Amino acid sequence: MSLSRLKEPAAPPSSHFQNQEQGEELLRLIGRLYPICRSLTGSGVRETLAILRDYIPLALHSVRSGTPVFDWTVPPEWNLRDAYIKNSSGAKVVDWRNCNLHVLSYSAPVKRTVSLSELKRHAFTLPERPDWIPYRTSYYKENWGFCLSERQLSSLPEEDYEVVIDSSLQPGELNYGEFFIPGRTDAEILVSTHICHPSLANDNLSGVALAAFLAASLQREPRRYSYRFLFTPGCIGTIAWLSLNEKRVDKIHHGLIVACVGDAGKIHYKKSRRGDAEIDRAVAQVLKDCDAPHEIRDFSPYGYDERQFCSPGFNLPVGCFMRTPHGEFAEYHTSADNLDFIKGECLMDSLNKCLAVFDVLENNHTYVNQNPKCEPQLGRRGLYGSIGGDAQGKTNELAMLWVLNYSDGRNSLLDIAAKSGLSFALLETAAARLLDAGLLAAGENDAGAKLI
Amino acid sequence: MSLSRLKEPAAPPSSHFQNQEQGEELLRLIGRLYPICRSLTGSGVRETLAILRDYIPLALHSVRSGTPVFDWTVPPEWNLRDAYIKNSSGAKVVDWRNCNLHVLSYSAPVKRTVSLSELKRHAFTLPERPDWIPYRTSYYKENWGFCLSERQLSSLPEEDYEVVIDSSLQPGELNYGEFFIPGRTDAEILVSTHICHPSLANDNLSGVALAAFLAASLQREPRRYSYRFLFTPGCIGTIAWLSLNEKRVDKIHHGLIVACVGDAGKIHYKKSRRGDAEIDRAVAQVLKDCDAPHEIRDFSPYGYDERQFCSPGFNLPVGCFMRTPHGEFAEYHTSADNLDFIKGECLMDSLNKCLAVFDVLENNHTYVNQNPKCEPQLGRRGLYGSIGGDAQGKTNELAMLWVLNYSDGRNSLLDIAAKSGLSFALLETAAARLLDAGLLAAGENDAGAKLI
């Protein structure tokens, strides 16, 4: 039995976010989240999730420190109240309140007077970018440290410094947000993004904002698929979610990690470990159809949380949607990944591409030609010629012939798009007209999905 | 059990039509057929089939108008007695007797006086080719119309015109011709061509003449395969044939549609929907072996009657053999596709290539090496060295080694040709010598075929 809403015409892709105001709304959300000091755990994460609840009705979840999650253990909660370096005159030469990247994330508390040389052993800089402050973490190995610009560090004279990191590392909780939009079936499309980075705009407030706006948009009307949005601290948060939800991951029919989606670079898509999952083919089709520069890469076992979803024990069909990939833009993990680095129109473009991918998935059906022996007579059904001899008419007729010929129950519209070279939208329209004419019937779709 | 005549040496490909006189015979047949006003049905089709019976003993078949054939209905029979446009002085400014393209095929009868502007609503021209008359049809939607050159139409002054189309659209019959040449087995090679076009030489009197000469040539001696030739009105004729012969289409092991085979362009072959059928590989091998420019294209669900044979309910191994494909030469479907546009030597070349393809199919066997462990000692059988150390001798030895090594019951000679890069003829000769020496035996061939 097919559970699909086959006859409803597809919404035109990329129709959702097109005016400048929407881009500004995306940037406004990012602007609210930017100043917060986030890490894997702590009040910054909770504050972030609270702001997102202004946009979507996120469910908040917490996991106690010390809880085993697969091979890992939820770490103690880290909170930071203040941090600075004072020189011998008592002036703050580095002040965390100016930039929350200044503190090594998960720094243990410290309050000491140190020589310049000892300070340097705990200082991280980017000598090749002397004005930028790097972002560094030490989640699972206790340490303390400051990140500062090379110029700041090299200007410090030889004297004693008071270093203060007023942090706590105590039993607490790991927090994440989850938002489930039920569809007509319980087959799910997963969207996951990491929320653990402090004041870094592209990596990954861009992904956080995009996911929130996607969710807000998708909840407006019922869809074939259910959608699940996860806002988790990277790695440990996703591992915790997978550990708690292990039994139901088979509901995930397609998934996207979104990250680094606000810069001006071209779109990069990293395929799922399966390599030919429907999500992989849907993204490739959308990027081909919109004819914008892009790059599609094979799966590799590093990057964002596709690492966990695509670990061999899960091997879920989850790809990663980015503009410029992590580590491939100079600003990555530095203070230069700031609000100036991301653009409203790029965010909107990323968002629209994701919506277009979901539109393809929603409308990617396998049909069965009801008149498989010889062509049906399209003309007497008003589907041929009457359209006119213009080029668009011919292309529409061609699309119908492709759909009819390959709808033998084995090829989905995405398969037919790949064979024919025609756009998905054209084939989708052709299929809708052929369905209306009774020339197609639904084939096997949504294997294993149940009506909600 | 293998039903193949394995030991007979293959006739050398392209041996059949090589002198100018044969090219002239082909052109003579086309010249006889050219003036006839043909359409899907009517006396023109019957007259055409009658002429073809001067060459081959065609069986004539008819299907009554109104007969349902799959999703279609055989249309009323169309006949045309006269058609012209007279100006107010009574002079015929367009006269169908000069060129049978002048009348929209399947025009309803009309006898009226019309203004120039009304006439223009029923006139078809080619503005970009002002001296050529287009070919237009309206088979399944009642209409009337004239096709004329842009120069003719634009020279008509503003006045009233008498338009007369003395046609009839009445219950009658659809006619087609069929010629079956029994072979040693009931496995068939199908050749089909469309006979519904009026005075158009390349599309498709070239195909009609080629098929007739092919048939005449193939009937001269018994072959492994049976051959079935169809001369049908395009689309509806083939649909009618498939409808009437649905139960025995599984006898068709290989098939070719032939069309547009007389122009000077390079050969184009469009693969069957299966894409790797033996006919697809045989044509590719012949075109490679003869080292002439050519192009091989994937199947697409438009074109000639491969559309019907390759509809998903049949999915027969039928490709389409052409020189310049339909729609890709300027003269296509215009009065410029006339007797000057086709060449005797091009027709002969097309014919010889088709014969070479059938020779490959006839001789493409799967053998089993009778001495599979280590090489057999070719030398003591006079198959090695004794041939001489010349280059041709070495190539022949090489061909024997390829045949021996890959004749494990899974690879046919065509498969071995693809692996080795050697020509089919070379491997065929090698196989014949190895058979003679008892080093090969016939493998599984002609699955499902029965001796006739």
Add this chain to the structure above:
Amino acid sequence: MSLSRLKEPAAPPSSHFQNQEQGEELLRLIGRLYPICRSLTGSGVRETLAILRDYIPLALHSVRSGTPVFDWTVPPEWNLRDAYIKNSSGAKVVDWRNCNLHVLSYSAPVKRTVSLSELKRHAFTLPERPDWIPYRTSYYKENWGFCLSERQLSSLPEEDYEVVIDSSLQPGELNYGEFFIPGRTDAEILVSTHICHPSLANDNLSGVALAAFLAASLQREPRRYSYRFLFTPGCIGTIAWLSLNEKRVDKIHHGLIVACVGDAGKIHYKKSRRGDAEIDRAVAQVLKDCDAPHEIRDFSPYGYDERQFCSPGFNLPVGCFMRTPHGEFAEYHTSADNLDFIKGECLMDSLNKCLAVFDVLENNHTYVNQNPKCEPQLGRRGLYGSIGGDAQGKTNELAMLWVLNYSDGRNSLLDIAAKSGLSFALLETAAARLLDAGLLAAGENDAGAKLI
């Protein structure tokens, strides 16, 4: 059950032969073998095997003349005591004692006075290389003949010549040497080389010396695989071995023919008939990892004794390892393939590449990730980060992630190398560390092998 010694670290590839002295030892062996007059049978073969026993404890085998071996019969034994051409003054114008290529191999005895023109009918030269003496054989068709330089032949005046070939063709034996090095299992790696060529250095004293040194090196310590070395007369010797050992060829898991391995050309590897055997992938990986120019070719059924091992009745995973292939260097089968044509460093390079291939085979295991759901926490095991953020450290971490992600029981390290683009050595090291950490377990390896 896996029989592999999984935890032992791999020896670094290409570690074995690196100093000039070893190259000189290889050349010294070749120098000892070079003067001997070898053919398919006879005392030259026995003398050759005796010298090889100075290096490795070869087992000597003999097969009586007249013994049927598959489609062949072991030929009579050929021995040559003297051969020359004297002019009418009694001067030796051609003397076999100067160069053993002078006599057509397997020449029947002759002692006659012949005219120049009759002599020419039994003389072989290379007109395009007037100073070189060709190498010719007539194993299976009785004949006599001399090979000489074009310059020698053309300088002979018109007079009578005494031709003497003091040879014997009598019942005797075919000899070959075999050396078996037992490993931990009875799964074998075969190395085979032909020993039937007279004074020709690259083809194939290079292969003989390389195989002997390989064997000497591999016997020093026990390995996972057993190794079998064959030193056989080409073609008939291998056919004899296969005939006598037919029942146990399924022990051969991987095999290499080595020939023409001493010239300065780049390495060529010809794949086994299977095309994707583990040996084929191992050689390709080693050649890729060492980043030296090389060429990999598909199997073809001519060349060296891979022809026999890869005949369809055996189809063993045996490829052919060469530098410049037979027939592709001008010196091939001429007196110019002499001791000057081969280089110690090229021999050592070939030898080291073969050792590297065997190291890959020895260490190519399939593992099973013991923590397949999400990544394991490498950091707390000292496998991540602690290594340092340097480039090598990052690459090592990456290699561990690739091994973990793809060790699902279906991918061997070679498969993972192909997917990741990383070197085998890197992945092998990563796997060893993960095994130590308990994160991997052995998968199914050495199917069908038994512990020795």
